[in-house]
Amino acid sequence: MPLLLLDLDNTLVDRAAAVRAWAAEYLTERGAGPDLLEAVVTADGDGLRPKPAVAADLTSLLGLSPEESAGIIATLRAGVVAHLRLVPDAEAALLRARDHGWTPFIVTNGQQRQQEKKIASLGLDAWVHGWVISEEVGIAKPDPRIFALASEATGQSLADAWMVGDSAEADIAGAQAAGLRSAYLLRGRTWDATLPAPTVLAASLTDAVEAALAWR
Secondary structure (H helix, E strand, O other): OOEEEEOOEOOOEOHHHHHHHHHHHHHHHHOOOHHHHHHHHHHHHHHOOOHHHHHHHHHHHHOOOHHHHHHHHHHHHHHHHHHOOEOOOHHHHHHHHHHOOOEEEEEEOOOHHHHHHHHHHOOHHHOOOOEEEHHHHOOOOOOOHHHHHHHHHHOOOOOOOEEEEOOHHHHHHHHHHOOOEEEEEOOOOOOOOOOOOOOEEEOOHHHHHHHHHHHO
């Protein structure tokens, strides 16, 4: 059975929407105007910015006290989990992959506790064979060794595996370094033509899965 390796944030779960919902709620609680919403979302950097930089920007932007500043990343993480939802087609796409003999497996960068909360809270543990998280193993995408760990965990070869994700730098570059086929989730963006192209560009998780099924 071939491996279907999947990113977590903004691939299986809609982290971007969760951050926006948390930010709107947090600003309301602080009595701050909604005009700051886009700036808070930008400071988060789609979850890819170093957390000390995020904390520093949010402290300046919102005028946080030292105590609030020290806890803002924990507040952000809790807010993301509270507002997080699966992408609309996640279950259907995973079911289709499994019905066609594929093994879904999550490969994600991030904090182990946070990522496992997301997986458990949305029931993804019932839909995938397992997961590997960068903090837990000390290896992060795009390092190809993290994909080898997924192979070891499942006992399955990477020979026919695909990687599906929304990050050109982590998911697609990592897949290419590991010799994997890849599907890049566009999320309304365009592909940077100066970078080596993924195997397919996909408008949705369903499109990515269908491409992998058709390729095989």
